[in-house]
Amino acid sequence: MDVAIITVGDELLSGDTVNTNANWLATQLAERGVAVERILSVPDDRESIADRVAAYGEAFDAVIVTGGIGGTPDDVTVEAVADAFDRELTVTELARSDVERRLAEIQERLPEHDLAVDVDAEAALPEGSRPLLNDEGLAPGCVLENVYVFPGIPDELQAMFASVAEEFAGDRRSRFLYTVEPEANIVHALEEAMDRFAVTVGCYPDREAGHNRLKVTGTDDDVETAADWLLEAIDASETPVSRDWSG
Amino acid sequence: MDVAIITVGDELLSGDTVNTNANWLATQLAERGVAVERILSVPDDRESIADRVAAYGEAFDAVIVTGGIGGTPDDVTVEAVADAFDRELTVTELARSDVERRLAEIQERLPEHDLAVDVDAEAALPEGSRPLLNDEGLAPGCVLENVYVFPGIPDELQAMFASVAEEFAGDRRSRFLYTVEPEANIVHALEEAMDRFAVTVGCYPDREAGHNRLKVTGTDDDVETAADWLLEAIDASETPVSRDWSG
Incomplete structure (x- = not known):
C-alpha cells in the first residue's frame, strides 16, 4: 500500500511551525508496512489543495490530508477535498449531533465563554463521505473515496488517526x-x-x-x-x- | 518572489528524519520576504524528482532542491535535475578542482582512511549549471536556470544557502x-x-x-x-x- 500525505497550512510554509504531524504520520505508516511516497505542504488555498488531492488520489492507494479543518476562513481543506471529487458539502445528522455533543462538552468546560459556533458550518462534509468523529476537538474529519481528512492539531490528529489506523497496512x-x-x-x-x-x-x-x-x-x-x-x-x-x- | 522547496530522501518519508531543513529554509526565505508556496518530500527516485523539478520550475520563480547529492547510489538528485532540463552531466575544471581541494582537506583530517572517492562522479553537474562550492562537505551544489541544488546535510546546506541568499528576495x-x-x-x-x-x-x-x-x-x-x-x-x-x- 502506498500513501501520500498532504499537510495544509501557511504556518508550515512560512517556517512558523515544524511539520511534526507529517513526521508522526510517516512513522505510524512505516510501522504498518505502508510506503509513504510523498509528503507535501500546501498553503491554505482551496484550489492548490484540490489539485493535489485529485492527483494523489489517482496516483496512490490512499491520501491523508491534515490541517485546515474547522470554522475560520483560512480553513478550506474540507471544501477543497469536496472540489477534488466534484461533490457538494452537506450536513448529516451524525455529523451535526457529534458537533453538538462536543460543543456541549466544551461549553461545560468553559462556562464563561459564549461560543457563537455555526454548528452546520462546522459539521459540513463532502456528500457521500464517512464522518470521523473528533473526540479531542470540534470539527469532524472524513473519508471520501481513498482520501482521509484529519485535523491539524496534533492531539486531534493522533486520536482520529488511531480510530482508522487499521485501514492502513502494507508489506x-x-x-x-x-x-x-x-x-x-x-x-x-x-x-x-x-x-x-x-x-x-x-x-x-x-x-x-x-x-x-x-x-x-x-x-x-x-x-x-x-x-x-x-x-x-x-x-x-x-x-x-x-x-x-x-x- | 515565490519559491518551492523539494526535500529529497527516503528517510524523510519513512519518518526516520524530521524535515528540519525545510523548516530552516522556509524561515530564511520568509525573513527575506519570499513566499514559499510548496514544500515537498520525495523519495530518492530520479523520475519523481525530475517530474516535480520541471513542474515547479515552470510554476514558481525559483525551486530549491535539497538532499541526495553525493556519491552513493541513492544520491540521484543531480541526475534528476539534469533530466528535468534535458541536459547531460559534465565535469568542469572548477568543480573538479574544488572537489579535489575538499578531498585533500578531508584526507588531511582523516589520514588513516584511504578514501576511494570517484572525483569525477562527485564533481559531475548538469551542463550549463553554475557550481556552488561545498565548504562543509564534498559534493558541490549548483544552480540550473531557476533551480538551486543544495546538499541535505544541515551544516552543508546552511553554508551553501548563505553563499546565494541574496538571490532570494520578495515583498x-x-x-x-x-x-x-x-x-x-x-x-x-x-x-x-x-x-x-x-x-x-x-x-x-x-x-x-x-x-x-x-x-x-x-x-x-x-x-x-x-x-x-x-x-x-x-x-x-x-x-x-x-x-x-x-x-
Missing part, C-alpha cells in the same frame, strides 16, 4: 546495517545490491556515532536476501559499530 | 495580532478582512498562551491597512494578551 519493511567503511569505499557494493535485489539501500553517515548506517528497504524476502548479501559483501554488522573518525 | 510581510476572543466569535471579522484587503489571515489557537494568534500576511501596504482595520473590528492587540481558558 514494506526495512533492515538496518552498520559499517565503519567510508561511504566512498562501499559505493559499488550498494549499487550491486540494488541491481541484484528489489530493494533500495540508503546510506546515512552518522559522524557522532562514528559509522555509516545502511537502510535496506523492500518487501519481506527481498530485504532478507539483500541484507544477507551485503553482510557478506562489505564489512558491515547488524549491530551498531563505531570508529573514531576524528583521525 | 511579502506579516503582522501578528493577539486576541482572547474565542475563534468562533471572530470568524466574520476575519472573513471581512480577507474580502476587503489583499491579505490572508491565519488564526492559530494557542491554549498554553491563552489567546488566539492572528497572522496577517500580504505585501507592505495591504498588511498595514488590514491589521489596523482588524484592531478596530475585533478586540485584538498588537502585543500578546492572555486569558485563563481553563474555565
Whole structure:
C-alpha cells in the first residue's frame, strides 16, 4: 500500500511551525508496512489543495490530508477535498449531533465563554463521505473515496488517526546495517545490491556515532536476501559499530 | 518572489528524519520576504524528482532542491535535475578542482582512511549549471536556470544557502495580532478582512498562551491597512494578551 500525505497550512510554509504531524504520520505508516511516497505542504488555498488531492488520489492507494479543518476562513481543506471529487458539502445528522455533543462538552468546560459556533458550518462534509468523529476537538474529519481528512492539531490528529489506523497496512519493511567503511569505499557494493535485489539501500553517515548506517528497504524476502548479501559483501554488522573518525 | 522547496530522501518519508531543513529554509526565505508556496518530500527516485523539478520550475520563480547529492547510489538528485532540463552531466575544471581541494582537506583530517572517492562522479553537474562550492562537505551544489541544488546535510546546506541568499528576495510581510476572543466569535471579522484587503489571515489557537494568534500576511501596504482595520473590528492587540481558558 502506498500513501501520500498532504499537510495544509501557511504556518508550515512560512517556517512558523515544524511539520511534526507529517513526521508522526510517516512513522505510524512505516510501522504498518505502508510506503509513504510523498509528503507535501500546501498553503491554505482551496484550489492548490484540490489539485493535489485529485492527483494523489489517482496516483496512490490512499491520501491523508491534515490541517485546515474547522470554522475560520483560512480553513478550506474540507471544501477543497469536496472540489477534488466534484461533490457538494452537506450536513448529516451524525455529523451535526457529534458537533453538538462536543460543543456541549466544551461549553461545560468553559462556562464563561459564549461560543457563537455555526454548528452546520462546522459539521459540513463532502456528500457521500464517512464522518470521523473528533473526540479531542470540534470539527469532524472524513473519508471520501481513498482520501482521509484529519485535523491539524496534533492531539486531534493522533486520536482520529488511531480510530482508522487499521485501514492502513502494507508489506514494506526495512533492515538496518552498520559499517565503519567510508561511504566512498562501499559505493559499488550498494549499487550491486540494488541491481541484484528489489530493494533500495540508503546510506546515512552518522559522524557522532562514528559509522555509516545502511537502510535496506523492500518487501519481506527481498530485504532478507539483500541484507544477507551485503553482510557478506562489505564489512558491515547488524549491530551498531563505531570508529573514531576524528583521525 | 515565490519559491518551492523539494526535500529529497527516503528517510524523510519513512519518518526516520524530521524535515528540519525545510523548516530552516522556509524561515530564511520568509525573513527575506519570499513566499514559499510548496514544500515537498520525495523519495530518492530520479523520475519523481525530475517530474516535480520541471513542474515547479515552470510554476514558481525559483525551486530549491535539497538532499541526495553525493556519491552513493541513492544520491540521484543531480541526475534528476539534469533530466528535468534535458541536459547531460559534465565535469568542469572548477568543480573538479574544488572537489579535489575538499578531498585533500578531508584526507588531511582523516589520514588513516584511504578514501576511494570517484572525483569525477562527485564533481559531475548538469551542463550549463553554475557550481556552488561545498565548504562543509564534498559534493558541490549548483544552480540550473531557476533551480538551486543544495546538499541535505544541515551544516552543508546552511553554508551553501548563505553563499546565494541574496538571490532570494520578495515583498511579502506579516503582522501578528493577539486576541482572547474565542475563534468562533471572530470568524466574520476575519472573513471581512480577507474580502476587503489583499491579505490572508491565519488564526492559530494557542491554549498554553491563552489567546488566539492572528497572522496577517500580504505585501507592505495591504498588511498595514488590514491589521489596523482588524484592531478596530475585533478586540485584538498588537502585543500578546492572555486569558485563563481553563474555565
